Amino acid sequence: MVEFIRDRNKKEDNIIIDNQSIAPGEDMVIKIPAGRLPSDTRIQVYVHVYRSEKPGPILFVQGGVHGDEINGIEIVRRAIENNLFKNIDCGSVIAVPLLNIFGFINFSRDVPDGKDVNRSFPGNLSGSLASRVARVLTKKILPNVDVALDCHTGGSSRYNFPQIRYNKNDKKAEILAQMFNAPFAVEKPYIAHSFRKSANEMGIPAIVFEGGESVRLDGLAIDHGLRGLQNLMAGLGIISENKKREIDSLTISNTSWIRASQSGIFIWSKSSGNKIYKGEPLGEIKDPFGTKSVKVLSKHNGYIIGHNNASVVNQGDALFHVGFLKNQ
Ligand SMILES: [Zn+2]
Numbered sequence: 001m002v003e004f005i006r007d008r009n010k011k012e013d014n015i016i017i018d019n020q021s022i023a024p025g026e027d028m029v030i031k032i033p034a035g036r037l038p039s040d041t042r043i044q045v046y047v048h049v050y051r052s053e054k055p056g057p058i059l060f061v062q063g064g065v066h067g068d069e070i071n072g073i074e075i076v077r078r079a080i081e082n083n084l085f086k087n088i089d090c091g092s093v094i095a096v097p098l099l100n101i102f103g104f105i106n107f108s109r110d111v112p113d114g115k116d117v118n119r120s121f122p123g124n125l126s127g128s129l130a131s132r133v134a135r136v137l138t139k140k141i142l143p144n145v146d147v148a149l150d151c152h153t154g155g156s157s158r159y160n161f162p163q164i165r166y167n168k169n170d171k172k173a174e175i176l177a178q179m180f181n182a183p184f185a186v187e188k189p190y191i192a193h194s195f196r197k198s199a200n201e202m203g204i205p206a207i208v209f210e211g212g213e214s215v216r217l218d219g220l221a222i223d224h225g226l227r228g229l230q231n232l233m234a235g236l237g238i239i240s241e242n243k244k245r246e247i248d249s250l251t252i253s254n255t256s257w258i259r260a261s262q263s264g265i266f267i268w269s270k271s272s273g274n275k276i277y278k279g280e281p282l283g284e285i286k287d288p289f290g291t292k293s294v295k296v297l298s299k300h301n302g303y304i305i306g307h308n309n310a311s312v313v314n315q316g317d318a319l320f321h322v323g324f325l326k327n328q
Helices: 070-081 101-105 129-144 171-180 195-201 219-235
Strands: 015-017 020-022 027-036 042-051 058-063 092-096 147-154 158-166 184-187 206-213 250-259 264-268 281-286 293-297 302-308 318-325
Touching: 015 042, 015 092, 015 129, 020 027, 027 129, 042 101, 042 129, 058 070, 058 129, 058 219, 070 092, 070 147, 070 206, 070 219, 092 129, 129 195, 147 158, 147 171, 147 195, 147 219, 158 171, 158 219, 158 318, 171 184, 171 206, 171 219, 184 302, 195 206, 206 219, 250 302, 264 293, 264 302, 264 318, 281 318
Parallel strands: 058 092, 058 147, 147 206, 158 184, 184 250
Antiparallel strands: 015 020, 027 042, 042 092, 158 206, 158 302, 250 318, 264 281, 281 293, 302 318
16 A cells, blocks of 8 residues: 655644644635735635544645636535535545636636746745745645645647546556546646646645636536546545446557648547547538638547647647557
8 A cells, every 4th residue: 555645744633724723623714815916806815624533645636726727626616515525534635726816817827927827836925926826835735735636627729538647757646646537547747847746846746637628617527527536535545435436547658739731610520538540530621711621630549638629720730639548
């Protein structure tokens, strides 16, 4: 059995967030100041803490590092609403449904100056706004955490089929990804200054859930996200064994994009989740005048793990994100 509780150099009963102490058996919502709007409205990050009397792993779950990635936010929100974290068997859950409030109110991935919070870790309290938001996490919350799940959604008209992403060199993250049991488990190296990389540097194995498209709710992505979150909690022993059916999870070791060879109106005939074969038509790009049409053909055998929902595309635009099975 892999040990997920890390040496936090603290007593087991000590969770302190923003100078507030949460004892075993206690639940609490802590509001951490994260700046102000130009209107002088105060912005606070809501941190929901749930603790069992019994010691165990401390799981961190977050959504909305990218403010317009609604499915990630909705997964954590629904888990709170459905009392998934109440009366847990052991350990603790720290849940932040929405980190980047600045992006959320502007329907934007980023903070108002265009910087990406997920490229600003570990952050700096006197740095750019994105860097300050990142620092709220790394300074005030992560020191308490053993394992982390970061919930995202595909960006700018791109739909991601529900998938869990992890670094294959982090064996603990790989085990967490297996526990989660998403339709696809995708091996992805760390991105510089991302949450996942920063967590890893602090000794915290972290996995990323991706599902659906930004600004739109997607039932399939939310269902898989909630199901995976429960599986993860059961795997860590935080809740008792989950009755939910296990699904076949395909491990993807490599991915590549199929891009538009022409500009025009893009009509897809294959979509995310589909298995595809080399030479198979995946869609068509048509000019607006009813005269020209080119087929988009698959260059590989693989699985579509994401696709572009944009109706008008330019030459070179990414259309299909294709995943290749490990060991094939
Ligand atoms: Zn994201």
